[in-house]
Amino acid sequence: MASDIWQNWAGTQRASPRQWATPRNTRELAALVVEAATRGWHVKPVGAGHSFTGAAVTDGVLVSLDNFSGIESITPTDDGALVTVLAGTRLRALNEALWQRGYAMTNLGDIDAQSLAGALGTGTHGTGAAFGGLATQIHGLEIVTADGAIVTASADQNPELFEAARIGLGAIGIITKVTLACSPRFTLRAIEKPDTLSHILDTLDDECRTVDHFEFYWFPHTDRVLTKRNTRLPGDTPLKPVSAIRTFVEDEFMSNTLFEGVNRIATLAPAAIPTINQISSRLLGAREFTDRSYRVFASPRRVKFKEMEYAVPVEHVKGLLHEINQWLERTRTNVAFPVEVRFAAADDLWLSTANGRDTAYVAVHQYHRRSETEYFAAVEAMAKAVDGRPHWGKMHNRTVDDLRPTYAKLDNFIAVRDKYDADRVFDNDYLRQVLGA
DSSP states (O other): OTTOOEEOTTSSOEEOOSEEEOOSSHHHHHHHHHHHHHHTOOEEEEOSOOOSSSTTOOSSEEEEOTTSOSEEEEEEETTEEEEEEETTOBHHHHHHHHHHTTEEOSOOOSOOOSBHHHHHHTTOOOOBTTOOOGGGGEEEEEEEOTTSOEEEEESSSSHHHHHHHTTOTTOSOEEEEEEEEEEEOEEEEEEEEEEEHHHHHHTHHHHHHHOSEEEEEEOTTSSEEEEEEEEEEETTSOOBOOOHHHIIIIIIIIIIIIHHHHHHHHHHOGGGHHHHHHHHHHHOOOEEEEEEHHHHHOOOOOSOEEEEEEEEEGGGHHHHHHHHHHHHHHHTOOOOSOEEEEEEOOBOOTTOTTBTSOEEEEEEEEETTSOOHHHHHHHHHHHHHTTOEEOTTSOOOOOHHHHGGGOTTHHHHHHHHHHHOTTOTTOOHHHHHHHOO
């Protein structure tokens, strides 16, 4: 199967591995790693392919963890449960299984197609100024290291390995199990409505302080935004979901089918984009609903795009958005995709984009048929100027030398990597870019 081509969801990365492997269990995986290392081949695990970077690309052995799926055990705690999950489990399946057992992920991102290990390893986050990224929920890990050892890591057992591997970029080993601190299941009351960017920026501090999970989407070339305010409610709250008809019209037709058509038109006629954005932003109406937490957090994303996201100190988000707007006007660059803005609490994970500071995330997108190069480079320069950190799973051009000043524990991470993978069995071009040789 060496001639088969692997491609990620967005089409931004491709690989032609020597071998594809789908081990049935941890022992088979460990033996596979040892054999590959003996041959001098690299090994990379792959999940759902939702990273925009080359995190999973290899010319060696591409390992699917699709057989590593499901919940292994649940241990109730005073404030939820410790849930041990096999690392290849898709978030969508995990969310359903947790709900049936009375639990939920404390926070989630806005898609649920990823594998658990892939989402954790690239620093996936949701929104909510009082909540950390997904990796802050990790309580323990099982990892296959480069020598084929099956190692357990937690704050008490192999703590340095645990600290590095919570957001490990696939550089330390292959995660096979994750123990998560989960919450009792809860619902979310969602209020989605249009507003103006100027008003939201004026009231942003209050929004972040008083709303559990707040985010907004700004339509470039307009002062229009779509706001999302999600409030946590008990799990037994009566549900009032969006009707099936409205779900089809708004989430499937308008947000996917119609949006795909709009972007195809915009690709052919970029000069029309400001007018298109004005119209699109005014078509969005207000809605309020209550549903299971994971159904509210995640939305279907069928229109393919390229994405770059930067984490900046929360006090700089207003200035960054202002700079992006000025650059778009000055250069007459037309962008049809909204800019997404989310928030997260400071944490202490070594490679977390929110390490040591309350954080705002600014995500810029470009339709997959259009060039993103100039736009992304400009936003990256603006974000870097305010000590922005790139999302590990989204497009960026940062390297180990200019990442070191913003990550106090980067050299600690590299030292753990040297200890557990001195021969760079799990290496690839992306890791050489962000971690060095």
